Amino acid sequence: MTAYVERTADGAGLDSAPLRLFCFPHAGGGSSLYRTWQRALGPHTSVWPVLLPGRERRNREARFDELEPLIADLDAQLDEYLTEPHVFFGHSMxxxxxxxLASRRHGRGATPPAALIVSGYSAPHLPPPLPPVEALDDAALIRLLTDLGGLPAPILEFPALLADALPVIRDDLRVCASDRGDDRPPLPCPIHVFGGDADPLVDELDLTAWREHTTAGGEVRILPGDHFSLLxxxxxLLDHLRPLLRGYALHHFA
Incomplete structure (x- = not known):
C-alpha cells in the first residue's frame, strides 16, 4: 500500500465496501484525525485517511512546501486506488x-471522484484564509493557532512537541499560500460544503463561492462550531456525511 493512505483497525475487511472515502488533513494534521470515522461511516463506505510526508509514521520524510509538486505526487501515488468509486473529503488545507487533486485528475481524463466534500476553507479562487506564514514569528503563529483551536492545550505544556509541530504547520501553510489557481473547468461532480458558524477564518459567502467550481450542484451546510470543532x-458532521455517502455508495452499487 502506498505510503499516502492508511487503513484504520476498524477498516479491516472493508475492501468490499462499494465506496472509498479519501480524507485529506488540515495544516499540521495527520491520518489519526480520521481513525474513528470507519466505525461511524461503514459498512457501505471504507475510510482511507491520507498521510502526507513529514508527520506521524512518515515523520522522517521530506515535507512539501509547494502545492503543485505535492498534488502531482498525490496523483501519481494514489492513482491505483482511485479506480474504484470514491469520494474526497478535506478540511481546511x-x-x-x-x-x-480532483481538478488535476479531471483535466487529464482520469476518473473524477463521485463527489467532493470540503469544510472550513474558502473557495479556491478566493485568497487563502490564513495570513502568509512568513509574516508570523513562532509566538504569533502559536497565538493564531491557539485562537483557532488548532493547538490542543496539552501540547503547549511540552516545548519539544510544540517545536516538532510548528515546522510542519509552517510548511503546510506555505503549501496553501503557493496556490496560484488555474483556468481549468469546473468539476463534473457535486461539491458538498460544510462550515462552522463561529469560524473566524471563513464565512458563508466564502463557502457558497465553491458553487463556481462544479457543474453538478451540491449544497452548503453551516454547523455549530469554530474552525476545528467539525473535526x-x-x-x-458525521451525521450529515452518513446518509450522503450511503447515497453515493448505493448509486454505484446498483
Whole structure:
C-alpha cells in the first residue's frame, strides 16, 4: 500500500465496501484525525485517511512546501486506488488538496471522484484564509493557532512537541499560500460544503463561492462550531456525511 493512505483497525475487511472515502488533513494534521470515522461511516463506505510526508509514521520524510509538486505526487501515488468509486473529503488545507487533486485528475481524463466534500476553507479562487506564514514569528503563529483551536492545550505544556509541530504547520501553510489557481473547468461532480458558524477564518459567502467550481450542484451546510470543532467533535458532521455517502455508495452499487 502506498505510503499516502492508511487503513484504520476498524477498516479491516472493508475492501468490499462499494465506496472509498479519501480524507485529506488540515495544516499540521495527520491520518489519526480520521481513525474513528470507519466505525461511524461503514459498512457501505471504507475510510482511507491520507498521510502526507513529514508527520506521524512518515515523520522522517521530506515535507512539501509547494502545492503543485505535492498534488502531482498525490496523483501519481494514489492513482491505483482511485479506480474504484470514491469520494474526497478535506478540511481546511485538506479541502484545497482534495479540490486540486480532483481538478488535476479531471483535466487529464482520469476518473473524477463521485463527489467532493470540503469544510472550513474558502473557495479556491478566493485568497487563502490564513495570513502568509512568513509574516508570523513562532509566538504569533502559536497565538493564531491557539485562537483557532488548532493547538490542543496539552501540547503547549511540552516545548519539544510544540517545536516538532510548528515546522510542519509552517510548511503546510506555505503549501496553501503557493496556490496560484488555474483556468481549468469546473468539476463534473457535486461539491458538498460544510462550515462552522463561529469560524473566524471563513464565512458563508466564502463557502457558497465553491458553487463556481462544479457543474453538478451540491449544497452548503453551516454547523455549530469554530474552525476545528467539525473535526474535534465530529458527531454532527458525521451525521450529515452518513446518509450522503450511503447515497453515493448505493448509486454505484446498483
Amino acid at each position: 485538506g479541502a484545497l488538496l482534495a479540490y486540486r 474535534d467533535r465530529p458527531d454532527e
